[in-house]
Amino acid sequence: MQIITLTSDLGLKDYYVASVKAQLLQEIPNALCIDISHQIKPFDSIEAAFQLRSCFHQFPKGTVHLVGVDCEPYLPNKLQPGQPESILAYPTVVEFQDQYIICSDNGFIGAFLDTDPPQALYRYKSIEEFPDQWNFMLKNCFIGLAKNIIHQKAFPEFCETVNKFKRAFTPVPQIEHNLIIGNVIHIDAFGNIITNIFKSDFERFGLDVPFTISYQKRNDDIDTISKAYNDVPMGDRVAIFNENQRLEIAINRGANAGSGGADRLFGIRLGESVRVAFFPRGSVQKISSLL
The missing domain is CATH 3.40.50.10790 (S-adenosyl-l-methionine hydroxide adenosyltransferase, N-terminal)
Known part of the structure; x- marks a missing residue:
């Protein structure tokens, strides 16, 4: 076959x-x-x-x-x-x-x-x-x-x-001393937001370092990576590393709620930026003071 x-x-x-x-x-x-x-x-x-x-x-x-x-x-x-x-x-x-x-x-x-x-x-x-x-x-x-x-x-x-082929512009994350700035590269049929930020990008900052994921709506920041969508209540926002180890932002069962997935609820479009700010260990600073 x-x-x-x-x-x-x-x-x-x-x-x-x-x-x-x-x-x-x-x-x-x-x-x-x-x-x-x-x-x-x-x-x-x-x-x-x-x-x-x-x-x-x-x-x-x-x-x-x-x-x-x-x-x-x-x-x-x-x-x-x-x-x-x-x-x-x-x-x-x-x-x-x-x-x-x-x-x-x-x-x-x-x-x-x-x-x-x-x-x-x-x-x-x-x-x-x-x-x-x-x-x-x-x-x-x-x-x-x-x-x-x-x-x-x-x-x-x-x-x-x-031995030559056409190159294409594909955005890569910008990584600074306490910040990753990535982009939305795909929105799937569920409205889940898939980024160009990989788990390995997180690991560069060390294990168990506090962080905040932010995007267009600053009041919807996420500070936890879940193992699965159902780790949060239905209708809540969630961040996971998908099977390809990319950072994904979703609404648990949001596509079944009639209001759409994370893309519609957060107003996020392809190409828009997603920021991950890492806090110094023991710090109580807000993300706004780090950016």
Whole structure:
């Protein structure tokens, strides 16, 4: 059984995902198709990278991941006068941790890898010769590339090796002497707020050091990391480290209350800052005096 995952911005309202899966099963009958998400914001390769990276480590070696987000190629014949070649985007195969990702080099690769190096990068430059593949790339191009990989076709027969890819801006936490300033990088279907602050960032300040987590509404500060949502009463705010060790802020069962999750109740949006201030041991200072 060959595992193939799908990540796209196609949504679930239309027939598009079904069409992709039908073509996939025709080309690779033994495929076990797993959906990562088809609700990526249109053309948002950064969100696609977050979703796939969050579960990538759970898949076995040899898994092939297809990412159909903003994947129409941008080829030399589309360049306008004065436009740099750096904006060109080709279908690309990323080999990473003995798995394969087929995507467009549109910033997704840089966001997904962050500072990790790939094992190899391959560009499908022959796409220039097959304009019939330009439309609906996930179906008409990426599945064919996946088939080549699964059948162990030598990469030089259908791709060329490259060593560069587009970087993407992904915010990183600012860490100062008593302060971490991070950002909201994702809001899930429950309205839970996921940040780019990791448990390891907390641990840099030592164990059992008092802290306060603050965001837009200062009267909703949190000073405890819970093990689970139900550690607090229903409707209360809670902070946890999720399964990927990211700081997450939530309302326990807030999404079931009819008023929405933490994002709506706190008025927090993607990209906004989250601050964690650490107090000196034994200090009774308020956070306002530390910032």
